[in-house]
Amino acid sequence: MQPKPNVTPNSDSSLDNLVCARIRPLAEEEVAAGLPASIFIRSREPGTFDAHELRHAVRGKPVLRSSAYTVDRSYGPDISTETIYEDAVQHLVPWVWGGGIGTLFAYGQTGSGKTFTISGIEKLAAKDLLEGNLEGDRKMFISVTEFAGNSAFDLLNGRRAISVLEDAFGNTQLAGALEHEVKTVSEVLAHIEYATKFRLTEATKRNDTSSRSHAVCRIRIEIHDIPGAEDGILYLVDLAGSEAARDRDTHEPQRMKEAKEINVSLSVLKDCIRGKVEADVLIGTQTKKKPYVPFRQSALTKVLKHVFDPAGTRVCKNVIMACVNPCLLDISASRNTLRYAEMLRVFVPQVKGVKYRSGMPTTWNNEQLREWITANSGSPSVDATVLAPHETGAQLLRLPAPEFEARCMKTPGVIHEQAFAFRQKLWQLHVDSRRSKQKTQVEEDDGPDTVLSHLNKFDRSSSRELDALTQSIPFKDRIRPGMAVSWTPTKEYDMGCSWEELNIALILCPATAVGPTTQDTMGRRVDAGSASNKMADGKYKRYLCAMVSPAVLPGAFEVSMWRYVVVDVDDMDKEVILEYDSATRFYHLAV
Numbered sequence: 001m002q003p004k005p006n007v008t009p010n011s012d013s014s015l016d017n018l019v020c021a022r023i024r025p026l027a028e029e030e031v032a033a034g035l036p037a038s039i040f041i042r043s044r045e046p047g048t049f050d051a052h053e054l055r056h057a058v059r060g061k062p063v064l065r066s067s068a069y070t071v072d073r074s075y076g077p078d079i080s081t082e083t084i085y086e087d088a089v090q091h092l093v094p095w096v097w098g099g100g101i102g103t104l105f106a107y108g109q110t111g112s113g114k115t116f117t118i119s120g121i122e123k124l125a126a127k128d129l130l131e132g133n134l135e136g137d138r139k140m141f142i143s144v145t146e147f148a149g150n151s152a153f154d155l156l157n158g159r160r161a162i163s164v165l166e167d168a169f170g171n172t173q174l175a176g177a178l179e180h181e182v183k184t185v186s187e188v189l190a191h192i193e194y195a196t197k198f199r200l201t202e203a204t205k206r207n208d209t210s211s212r213s214h215a216v217c218r219i220r221i222e223i224h225d226i227p228g229a230e231d232g233i234l235y236l237v238d239l240a241g242s243e244a245a246r247d248r249d250t251h252e253p254q255r256m257k258e259a260k261e262i263n264v265s266l267s268v269l270k271d272c273i274r275g276k277v278e279a280d281v282l283i284g285t286q287t288k289k290k291p292y293v294p295f296r297q298s299a300l301t302k303v304l305k306h307v308f309d310p311a312g313t314r315v316c317k318n319v320i321m322a323c324v325n326p327c328l329l330d331i332s333a334s335r336n337t338l339r340y341a342e343m344l345r346v347f348v349p350q351v352k353g354v355k356y357r358s359g360m361p362t363t364w365n366n367e368q369l370r371e372w373i374t375a376n377s378g379s380p381s382v383d384a385t386v387l388a389p390h391e392t393g394a395q396l397l398r399l400p401a402p403e404f405e406a407r408c409m410k411t412p413g414v415i416h417e418q419a420f421a422f423r424q425k426l427w428q429l430h431v432d433s434r435r436s437k438q439k440t441q442v443e444e445d446d447g448p449d450t451v452l453s454h455l456n457k458f459d460r461s462s463s464r465e466l467d468a469l470t471q472s473i474p475f476k477d478r479i480r481p482g483m484a485v486s487w488t489p490t491k492e493y494d495m496g497c498s499w500e501e502l503n504i505a506l507i508l509c510p511a512t513a514v515g516p517t518t519q520d521t522m523g524r525r526v527d528a529g530s531a532s533n534k535m536a537d538g539k540y541k542r543y544l545c546a547m548v549s550p551a552v553l554p555g556a557f558e559v560s561m562w563r564y565v566v567v568d569v570d571d572m573d574k575e576v577i578l579e580y581d582s583a584t585r586f587y588h589l590a591v
């Protein structure tokens with residue numbers, strides 16, 4: 001029989017959301033009881049399964065009903081955890097090491113092999129993270145928590161109850177949960193073993209409820225060699241599953257309530273995974289559609305806020321491992337598992353013949369991207385073969401910031417500030433290219449490839465002169481309102497607020513152009529000394545300027561429009577270009 005036609009011919013499942021399914025071998029007791037397998041793999045990639053079920057007809061003989069399910073990859077009973085790790089999960093390791101967020105979800109009915117799969121993968125990932133050949137100065141921390149209904153427990157602290165709270169900045173905090181620094185693989189394994197034992201002991205005490213809760217192992221990578229880099233996070237999630245058919249008659253009111261809560265949280269999880277992947281897929285397209293991500297609706301998804309928050313700018317990679325027991329007795333639960341897995345697949349609409357546009361990074365292939373990197377990354381220019389060995393423009397935009405900056409800094413002479421500013425420049429171009437179609441429809445050979453070249457004359461977001469020819473004139477001969485300059489503060493203005501020894505001021509007008517009541521930031525009259533404000537050539541000597549100071553975001557600036565300084569032309573060093581980022585509402589230095 002043919003698989004269900006849920007794959008449209010010209011669409012592909014998102015590579016950032018890999019949906020796999022693993023069939024475990026029949027257990028010894030199942031073989032001894034003469035129970036046959038009822039789920040078989042038809043193809044490995046895409047993974048197609050055939051499920052056969054015996055249905056009792058009202059009259060006559062039982063009939064065999066068959067159905068097919070398709071996921072991205074399938075693994076049979078003879079495939080080892082090592083092979084599955086290498087094939088489907090290992091790519092998350094360098095991703096999180098570089099500052100990305102990666103999540104592995106294992107889902108399936110009781111006894112289908114979730115814990116077996118997750119614990120095997122935890123060991124292999126820990127080995128790669130701590131003993132692999134990954135570069136960089138990083139620290140690794142582990143925490144393991146369990147979620148049952150709306151309660152949360154710390155499995156590394158005697159299963160102590162903890163609270164899921166949201167702080168003033170909207171970040172989810174697990175109040176009371178411990179996080180342990182780990183330096184060796186054996187330390188990681190000891191923590192995991194402790195957590196697993198605790199979960200199992202409690203499970204036995206509470207009438208085998210191990211699969212009635214979700215367990216989340218979080219490995220956080222602190223990045224020390226890139227200033228201001230966000231942490232990489234790897235979540236390994238052992239989800240609560242549906243129960244096996246043979247357990248169904250043991251349902252009591254408490255178990256029914258648990259089952260309901262689990263169904264709700266799994267349904268919310270499905271909507272969150274799909275919503276976030278759809279949102280990520282839409283990056284780079286012109287669509288205004290905003291997928292709904294209901295991550296606040298369950299404790300589990302609230303804790304995984306990093307993964308699902310649609311307002312988050314970080315692209316996340318997910319791997320979903322649906323675990324299946326092939327035994328005929330469990331066919332109903334197995335089919336539910338595979339149906340759920342199918343629903344988690346998100347298809348990327350194929351865009352026909354993307355036309356290259358110089359100001360739109362999402363339309364660049366690798367060659368065009370490399371050319372742009374070489375021409376626009378400042379001095380020395382970033383080695384494009386290291387920054388983008390095979391990525392397209394859209395793929396480079398999705399690279400985690402620390403990984404992007406680390407790759408830039410592999411070019412000798414490129415320091416962090418340049419790498420940071422260069423990434424800002426690429427993103428600024430991307431944001432501007434999306435702002436309106438009109439701005440992107442600029443002919444390729446329409447002047448220099450700057451942000452400004454894609455804006456119309458009334459849409460200024462940069463302090464750069466509109467007329468590129470003026471660049472050849474010394475800046476002191478073309479001082480104008482709105483020009484940003486770096487300057488050396490005189491003693492009276494030395495307030496110790498320089499950024500990397502760079503003081504910036506935004507020119508407003510000649511100091512004599514204001515009335516006698518205007519005072520500078522130190523309380524002095526701005527027009528004092530006005531008599532000497534004109535030089536022999538008629539140019540002004542002193543200008544009223546607005547202070548530009550570092551913002552809370554690293555490398556960003558704020559313009560304090562009403563904090564004046566009076567700057568003498570002799571104290572101005574050079575013109576600097578400030579570009580406004582409407583997303584953060586801060587200014588950045590252009591490369």
Ligand SMILES: Nc1ncnc2c1ncn2[C@@H]1O[C@H](COP(=O)(O)OP(=O)(O)OP(=O)(O)O)[C@@H](O)[C@H]1O
Pocket residue numbers: 023024025027077108109110111112113114115116117210211212241323
């Ligand atoms: N791929 C496999 N190869 C060999 N044995 C397996 C495999 N998968 C699972 N098992 C075995 O099947 C049994 C059940 O597996 P496991 O405990 O991982 O299931 P589970 O889905 O986590 O169950 P629960 O939700 O009840 O905790 C274990 O004894 C485990 O060793």
